[in-house]
Amino acid sequence: MTHVIDGNDVASRIENDLEDCLETLESAGVTPGLATVLMSDDAASETYVSMKQEACDEIGIGGFHRELDPNAPAEKLRETVEDLNDDPRVHGILVQMPTPNHVDSRRVLRNIDPRKDIDGFHPENVGRLVAGNPRYKPCTPHGIQKLLESADVDSAGKDVVIVGRSDIVGKPMANLLIQNAPGGNATVTVCHSRTEDLAEKTRGADIVIAAAGVAELVDGSMIREGATVIDVGVNRLEAETERGYDLVGDVEFESAKEKAAVITPVPGGVGPMTIAMLLYNTIDAASVQEDVPIDLP
Ligand code: NAD
Secondary structure, three states, X not given: OOEEOOHHHHHHHHHHXXXXXXXXXXXXXXXXXXXXXXXXXXXXXXXXXXXXXXXXHHHOOEEEEEEOOOOOOHHHHHHHXXXXXXXXXXXXXXXXXXXXXXXXXXXXXXXXXXXXXOOOOOHHHHHHHHOOOOOOOOHHHHHHHHHHHHOOOOOOOOEEEEEOOOOOOHHHHHHHHHOOOOOOOOEEXXXXXXXXXXXXXXXXXXXXXXXXXXXXXXXXXXXXXOXXXXXXXXXXXXXXXXXXXXEEOOEOHHXXXXXXXXXXXXXXXXXXXXXXXXXXXHHHHXXXXXXXXXOOO
């Protein structure tokens, strides 16, 4: 029987444990604060930001939301980030990507105080991750490590193929998995749009992590019997549903499930974990900045 990992269940267990951390912080007079900055009128970005805010409200993290006109000058975003850097109530800052074309997103990320960069995208934090001493593990790859742990899939000594080399998922995932640390010690291959024979690579993998943003790119014929398959993709396919689309992953779930021993669904797999780990990093940031030790799950 294939084990379909319930990401909502794993995320809610982590959030329960985080509530204990919040109690410790509250009893020391600290309320963690997360600032979200949205400079876009893209519907998906708006949804992601509001999901993150709701999650903060539910657990008791202070929410500070700033919305900027997508046509405003880049300077406006820089000023907003600087304001938040200086605000002692804010322990974590998240600028929702993508930003408009006239904004240099790398420069924006460099402007965030690295101690408040709970996404882990500031060059200092990327460097620390690569050096094996991460300040904050980027949320999606960290969530995937927790999903593997929840299913008793030990990456040590395993061949892992990651499909996608983005700064948000593919690269930090590879960096976490090669580390000589729990949840690491894997032999990692990173595939991308120029990989010549993707199927040959994925077929050799004990663990496949699909993060290409291409609907149902990886099907059952590309999966080894008994493999673990983690689907990061979130793709909207036009459909005659109430909202006008269906959400599908980068994995063709039904055929991959026939082969896999462990698999994540879309939705309800990686997505809820990304949010849980954002809460995790914000609480971690508050604990460090306010010097109140906590026991993170
Ligand atoms: P991205 O567009 O930045 O990167 C996609 C990567 O996939 C690129 O490196 C590209 O080289 C590679 N790629 C594209 N087509 C390929 C192909 N045919 N074969 C092999 N590699 C190919 O995307 P991203 O930000 O990393 O996101 C990837 C997907 O994951 C998207 O669907 C995104 O919505 C989703 N995502 C989900 C979560 C979550 O929490 N569930 C979080 C982040 C991203």
